[in-house]
Amino acid sequence: MQTEKITDTIKIAVIGLGYVGLPLARLFSKKFRTIGFDKNSVRVDSIMAGHDSTMEVDDRLLQDAISSHGLTCTADIEDIRDCNFYVVAVPTPVDINHNPDLSPLEEASRTVGKVIGKGDIVVYESTVYPGVTEEECIPVIEKVSGLKLNADFYAGYSPERVNPGDKQHTVENIRKITSGSTPETAELIDKVYNEVLEGGTYKASSIKVAEAAKVIENSQRDINIAFVNELSKIFTLMGIDTLEVLEAAATKWNFIKMNPGLVGGHCISVDPYYLAQCAQRHGYNPEIILAGRRVNDSMGAYVANQTIKLMLKKGIQVLKSKVIIMGFTFKENCPDVRNTKIIDIYKALQEYNVDITVYDPWANRDTVKKVYGIDITDELPHGKFDAAIVAVAHGQFRRHEVDMDALLNPVHVIYDVKGILPRGIVDGRL
Numbered sequence: 001m002q003t004e005k006i007t008d009t010i011k012i013a014v015i016g017l018g019y020v021g022l023p024l025a026r027l028f029s030k031k032f033r034t035i036g037f038d039k040n041s042v043r044v045d046s047i048m049a050g051h052d053s054t055m056e057v058d059d060r061l062l063q064d065a066i067s068s069h070g071l072t073c074t075a076d077i078e079d080i081r082d083c084n085f086y087v088v089a090v091p092t093p094v095d096i097n098h099n100p101d102l103s104p105l106e107e108a109s110r111t112v113g114k115v116i117g118k119g120d121i122v123v124y125e126s127t128v129y130p131g132v133t134e135e136e137c138i139p140v141i142e143k144v145s146g147l148k149l150n151a152d153f154y155a156g157y158s159p160e161r162v163n164p165g166d167k168q169h170t171v172e173n174i175r176k177i178t179s180g181s182t183p184e185t186a187e188l189i190d191k192v193y194n195e196v197l198e199g200g201t202y203k204a205s206s207i208k209v210a211e212a213a214k215v216i217e218n219s220q221r222d223i224n225i226a227f228v229n230e231l232s233k234i235f236t237l238m239g240i241d242t243l244e245v246l247e248a249a250a251t252k253w254n255f256i257k258m259n260p261g262l263v264g265g266h267c268i269s270v271d272p273y274y275l276a277q278c279a280q281r282h283g284y285n286p287e288i289i290l291a292g293r294r295v296n297d298s299m300g301a302y303v304a305n306q307t308i309k310l311m312l313k314k315g316i317q318v319l320k321s322k323v324i325i326m327g328f329t330f331k332e333n334c335p336d337v338r339n340t341k342i343i344d345i346y347k348a349l350q351e352y353n354v355d356i357t358v359y360d361p362w363a364n365r366d367t368v369k370k371v372y373g374i375d376i377t378d379e380l381p382h383g384k385f386d387a388a389i390v391a392v393a394h395g396q397f398r399r400h401e402v403d404m405d406a407l408l409n410p411v412h413v414i415y416d417v418k419g420i421l422p423r424g425i426v427d428g429r430l
Contacts, residue, residue: 006191006192007031007032010192011083012033012083012086013086014087014089015038015087015112016088016104017036017038017047017089018090021038021087021090022036022052023056023171024089025065026071027196030196031195031196034070035073037077037079037080038073047073054334056162084119085121085123086121088109088122088125088126089125089126089160090107090126092105092126092127092128092274093266093339098273099273100274106137110140110141113143113144114144116147117153118152118153121185121189122153122154123155124155124156124158125160128211130212132211133155133157133207134181137155138155141153149181154185156180156181156186156189157178157207157211158210159176159211160214165336172196172197173197173199174197176193176197177203178203178210179203180207186203214271216275218272219271221258222272222289223289223292225258225260225263225268227258228260232260246258259419262330263299264331264340264342265331266339269339270339272289272290300341300345301344301345304348306415307387314427316386316411316412318352322355322384324381324388325342325391326388326394327360327394327397328376329360332393333394334362335363346358357377360392360394361378361379361380365377365378380402384408386413387414388404388412391417413428414426416429
C-alpha cells in the first residue's frame with residue numbers, strides 16, 4: 001500500500017508576510033499548498049500584484065510562485081481555516097524602555113487559535129527568549145481554541161535567520177534549527193522544512209533549546225561589535241586608525257575580526273534585551289550583555305559629536321552649517337529602516353542647530369516620515385555642504401558614484417562610519 005507523501009497531506013499557512021514570512025511562504029509554495037496571511041491588506045494586495053516592497057523576494061520569483069506554484073496571500077482569516085500547519089513569523093520588537101513587546105505574537109496566537117483544528121501544528125519563527133512559545137503563546141491558542149497542547153494540537157519552534165539585503169544567505173540555503181513539543185512532532189516539523197531547504201536542518205532537543213540558540217546568536221555578535229566599538233573610541237583618542245589595527249590583528253589565525261559600526265535592525269540590537277529580560281526573570285542581572293548594549297546604543301551620538309569636533313578643528317562655523325547624512329537604512333543595500341541608529345546621529349546633530357539633509361537612495365521616504373517623523377530625500381541634493389557623514393555602505397557609496405568634491409565646500413569634513421572611502425579623503429572614521 002502506497003503511503004501519502006508529506007507534500008500532499010500538509011497545507012501551510014504563514015502568519016505575517018514581512019521580511020521573514022514572505023520569503024518563507026514563497027519557498028514552502030514550491031512543494032506545499034501554501035497561503036500567506038497578513039492583516040495588512042495593502043501589503044497583501046501588493047504581494048498578489050507581484051511586488052515585494054521589502055525587496056527580499058525578487059519580483060520574478062514572487063510572480064512565479066503565484067502563477068506556477070499557487071502561492072496565495074490573504075487578509076481574510078477564513079482563507080486559512082483549512083490549513084493544518086501554521087507558521088508564525090511576526091515581529092518581536094522592544095518598547096521605548098527596551099522591554100520585549102510580545103503583543104504581535106499574542107495577536108498572531110489569537111489568530112491561530114481561531115482557526116486551528118485537532119491534529120494541527122503551529123510553528124513559531126519569531127525571535128523570543130526561552131519559554132515564550134510554551135508559556136506565553138500556546139496558552140493564548142488554548143484559550144481561544146479550547147484545545148490542549150499535545151492532546152489536540154502540537155507546536156514547534158524554528159527560529160528565523162533572515163539577513164535583510166543578503167542575497168547569499170537566503171532562507172533556501174542556510175541551515176535551520178527545528179524543534180517540536182513532542183518527539184513525533186519534532187520529527188514531522190523537521191521533515192517539512194527539509195522538503196524545501198537546501199542547507200538542511202539541526203533538530204534541537206526541545207523548544208526552549210531552539211529559542212535559546214536563536215537569542216544568543218545575535219547577542220554574541222552584539223557583544224563582539226561593542227568590543228570593537230569601544231576599541232574605536234580608545235584608538236581615536238590615541239590617534240591610531242582602528243581599521244588598520246584590526247587588519248593587523250586579523251593576521252593571527254584565531255582572531256575574530258569584526259568592524260566597528262552602528263548596530264540597528266530587527267535582530268542584533270533587539271535580541272540582547274530579550275535575553276537580558278529572561279535572565280532577570282530568573283534572578284540574574286546580566287552585566288556583559290547590557291554593557292554591550294550601552295556601548296552600541298551610544299555610537300550614533302558619538303559619530304555626531306566626532307563630526308562636530310572635526311568641523312571645529314577646521315574652523316568651520318557649526319551653527320547653521322549644512323551637514324548631509326548619506327544613508328538612513330539600518331544596513332546597506334536594503335530598504336529596511338527598522339530600529340536604524342542613523343536617527344541617533346540625526347538627533348545628536350540637531351542639538352548643535354545645524355541644517356541636516358538625509359540622503360538615501362534605498363529608503364522609502366513615506367516610511368521614514370511615518371516612523372521617525374523626519375523628511376529624507378532619495379535624490380542626491382544640489383548645493384554645497386560643510387560636512388558629510390557617510391553612514392551606510394550602500395553600493396552607490398562604495399562605488400564612489402557620489403562626487404564628493406561637487407557635494408562639499410572647499411573646507412569640509414567627511415566622517416566615514418563604515419570605512420568605505422579612500423583613507424586620504426576622510427577626516428575621521430570609526
